Amino acid sequence: MPELPEVETMRRGVARLRGARICSAEVPVLNVEPIEYLPAPGELCRRLAGRRVEGVDRVGKRLLIRLDGEEVLVIEPRMTGRVMVDPPDNLSHVRLKLRLCWEENCETGRQHLLVFRDTRGLGVVRLISEDDCRRELGPEKIGPDALAITWSELRNRLRKRRSPIKVALMDQSVMAGVGNIYASEALHRARVHPQLPCCLLSSSQWRAVTESLHQVLREAITLQGSTLGDGAYATPENTPGGYQNEHRVYQREGEKCRQCGKGIIRRIVLAQRSTFFCPVCQRLPLRLRRRLA
Incomplete structure (x- = not known):
């Protein structure tokens, strides 16, 4: 942030x-x-x-x-x-x-x-x-802008990695601009579990993640970003952003999922960052759930 x-x-x-x-x-x-x-x-x-x-x-x-x-x-x-x-x-x-x-x-x-x-x-x-x-x-050091990257480009950059997709999305050498908030929000909208290894995502999931990311970022820009409880961020005109009111999972631990209406938002820690997801919308394959358990 x-x-x-x-x-x-x-x-x-x-x-x-x-x-x-x-x-x-x-x-x-x-x-x-x-x-x-x-x-x-x-x-x-x-x-x-x-x-x-x-x-x-x-x-x-x-x-x-x-x-x-x-x-x-x-x-x-x-x-x-x-x-x-x-x-x-x-x-x-x-x-x-x-x-x-x-x-x-x-x-x-x-x-x-x-x-x-x-x-x-x-x-x-x-x-x-x-x-x-x-x-x-330049492009040798910083990845493509998150608003411009295509699903196939994102897939090609990450599909061989075994790291969780949530962690990989925040790698600025892969894609520039995404951090903790919008990675969590995009994955929830795409119905992809944040711990799913990059190498296991299907082409349809790569499409969904990229399209959801573009949608979330554009909506957040329209609402001038997210002002969290600490009030650290405000617009150049010193007014709060508005996208925090649209967050579906970020900092909503314990609340009912706005997407499916069934799951309760959970919080885990990945790469020392709080990560929020819905266990109903964003299911892991059974073999991975057993391994992580």
Whole structure:
């Protein structure tokens, strides 16, 4: 968290600043866990000041702000990071402030404030060249975007693995953008058990998983992502997302399944992450149930 829908919501919120110039950049001094900056904060702010925003993109769970001079400001929100535009003055845990304006004279033009906030200090802010961006975030390192991947491509990338399908879907080198929430939701909609080894999925199951994943992600983007109980994520306009109200299994342990109306949602742990599923909708083959038991 944030995953593809949340970062895509950030991208859309920041995209309206395209063409604006960065009047000033600041890394506030905080008495909290620092995040990773590259280059160091002083050099980062110096190099950002005066630059113009030429585009705003997303690669998986990363926000890319493309600047003139063939450089890219890459923001990785990781667990609790979020990007906001014109936030409240009393906002805490702000890791980067950018003041932007479309006028040459920032003193006379209307300014906007772009901030990156991260309460747990796990995020990363880097200013890198376009060439480095292509090398580090290109197809050799990052898998296809989860919204664009086809079922046959996903199958071909994973069908020889023995790892559980839920764990494999979160591998960013296989497919970019999916994390714990949307992997659980997509598998439930596809009626595939999260512990089913990739090598045992049929072609029809690969189709179902991919189609369900696309549906879930598109719906989540429309509702501007999921704001969980900790309130760590909000949109760039500082409003909560709405997709948490549509979750069918995630954090619904003990509730009746909304899909079949019979099963009770269960929680297990896979790769140290809470995983939610319906034991009725998402059955394992009998031999696997016995082995796992």
